[in-house]
Amino acid sequence: MIAMIASFLLAALAAPPDRPPVALALTDEEVRVTSGFTGARLIIYGVAPAWQAGDDLIVVLQGPDQQLRVMRKQRVAGVWMNTAPVTYPAAPSYYAAASTRPLTEIAPPNVLRSQGVGADYVPLRPGPGTGQSSAQLAEYRDAVVRLKGERGLYRNEEGGVRLQAANLFRAEVRLPAEAPVGQYEAEVILFRNGEALARETTMLNVHRAGIGRAIYQWAQSLGLFYGLAAVLIAMLAGWAAATLFRSR
Amino acid sequence: MQIYLPIAEMSVNVLLLLGLGGAVGLLSGMFGVGGGFLLTPLLILIGIPPAVAVSSQTNQVVASSVSGALAYWRRRAVDFRMAWLLLGGGVAGSVAGVQIFAWLRAVGQIDVVISLAYVVFLTTIGALMLTESVQAMRHARQGRPRRKRTRSWVQTMPLRMRFPTSRLYISAIPPVGIGVLIGFLAAIMGVGGGFIMVPAMIYLLRMPTSVVVGTSLFQIIFVTALTTVMHAAQNHTVDIVLALLLIAGSVIGAQIGVRLAVKFRAEALRGLLAALALVVGLKLGWDVVAPPAETFTLIGAAEAGQ
Structure with missing residues (x-):
């Protein structure tokens, strides 16, 4: 374990200067969902050689994309029916942003939005031909974030990233039982003075x-x-x- | 103790599922109905996706109807000729129902259709049965014979057949028609349809009460078996772990129910069942018309059956 981290550390230090100075090592590249599973804690270790005092780290974990449809209940002939569907062809099935501090203290909202960091800014693009105004689409978007959030599928984990020693960090996110299986993407972003300085992505397998x-x-x-x-x-x-x- | 349901993709408490199965088995043992009309809404309530709840529940009804039908068969209380006619209609209705189920799910209206179907059938049949059983109890108390049966529209239809076990000579069209309706409902509502078929056989076909439950259970076996296979093949929504837990609970519940049933009078049991159906129907009806707390719904992977 320590040898593995050390080798990553060395690899990161030896990397050419144009490479992003964040290395990410996962302790578990496989997460198994077994009977009696009530949701796992996913722990990711990594090193950030460029880290200086005052910097922040955010780890974003995204599940496989799924088509997602949102419908609004409206009264039709006295009965509440699902109407006006809006389809998101590729919405993350699971999204977690673990950070060293609350996201709003790390960067201003426009930066978080442009980087797609935080449960409020999950990348969600509706498919064509929704027939909804942009104000209505914002309501749909909020509904997705709210409903997924209630099921623990879109979440922020403030304080989920901790610096262990030197440049070694540890990120911890909760993975509810409902989270689907498949290829997950883990991304580490280093923030300095409210700006994203570097990022690195790794894939991990969640399966039954x-x-x-x-x-x-x-x-x-x-x-x-x-x-x-x-x-x-x-x-x-x-x-x-x-x-x-x-x-x- | 939690268990992971592989198709519903969620963890549920084992004891909760065994308890639900047990409660429903108790009802089926007492009243001779599958109890699916109560179990499906309860499963949805604990968070099982409606599509998975309906399909897995259908598989549970296979088990409970086999168990029940065998008991009636031993007492020779099954009208096989009637059962085959009902079944013929049931197969057609079930095939159509599974197709419509898949289509409704794709357009996101399956939940409201399931709810509305429950509301219409539970309240109508609940009200009819309650009225009838109250009358029967009143007549029994006053010692007056029941009103003589009049010829209904069922007796005037063509293609008449003899049904020796039921001592009937009626048209084949109404049994087939009832079969189609039951098969259709089995697919849409995840029920065996006993709570519709039993009153239909008594009041429309005028079958003797002694053979009604056995015949109904016998044909329910085949309709629900077919529906389960079709749901599994087409919608991949049968959760075998969920079904097994419900079966285990209901088997035990049914045996307790049968023993309890002996202590009540038949009219009183029917009245009790009717009241129960009416209450569930009214509750679901209220949910359909009351303003929802959350006006948006996610139709994701589990519901849209990717």
Whole structure:
């Protein structure tokens, strides 16, 4: 572990000066979702050779993009129905921004927005032809951030990044059980005087382990057989119950 | 104790699911209905995506109806000829229902349609059954015989068939039609349809009450089995872990229910079931018309079935 960090540290120091002076090393490149999983803490270690006193670090973790549709409930003939859909063709399924200090103390809102840093500024571009005004689109956007936030899927982790020793940092984010599996992108950004100085991106794999993963894959690839098996199991369970309890 | 549901993609308390299954099994044992009409809304309430709740719940109904139908079969209380006719209609209705389910999900209206379907059927049938059972109880108390049955529109239709077990000579069209409706509802609402079929058989087809529940359960096995397979093949929304936990709970609940049922009179049980259906229906109806706290809905991966 220490050897690994040290090797990264050396690699970062040895890097040519035009390379961004932040190196990122992950302790877990694989995060497994197993039965009984209630949400994991993801811990990322890294080194930031360019770090000086007063600098800030932000670690942004993004889940695989998913198509997301948002609909607004409106009263139609007395009934509240979902209407006026707005589609985001590629919205991050999960987004967390861990930082050394509250984001608003690190950089002004316009910088955070342009860098796409913070749950409020998750990159969300609606697809064409929504038929909504920009003011309405802002409401939809707020709704996505709010609803995803309530489920812990879009979150800020103030104080989630800590400097350990020298230039070594440790970022910690919560990954709720609902967070999907797949390729995640972890990005480290070094801020100085309210400006993004350098950034580095690493991919990590979040996937299901054991029986849960097997079931999921089976359901997706062999749906028909999965369904037949489910029915067979149910019928056997019903038959077993009827037989077991008959004698009593 | 939490367990991870691989298809719903969330963790749920095992005891909560066993308890829900148990409560629903209790009802099915007492009343001879699958209980799906109560379980689906409850599953949605604890955060299971509606599409997964409906499909997995259908699989649970397979188990409970097999268990129930076997018990009635041993008592020779299944009208197979009637069951096959109902089933023929049921298959057609179920195929259509799964297609419409997929389409409604794609356009984001599945939730409101599920709710409205529940409201309409629960309140209508609840009210009808409640009226009937109150009348029956009153008649029983006064010792007067029930009103003589009149010829309904069902008796005047063509294609008449004999149903020896039910001692009926009626047209084949109404059973097939009822079958289509039940199959359709099984797919849309995740229910076996017992709470609609049982009253339809008693009041429309005029089948003897003794064979109604067994026949209904027998055909529900096949309709829900087919619906489960189709949901699994087309929508990938059957969560087998969720279904197994519900099955385990309901099997135990059903046995307790059957023993409890013996202590009540049939009319009183029907009245109780009717009141329950009415309450659930009115609650869901209120939710559909009351202003929601959150006016936006996310239709994400789990709901849109990527």
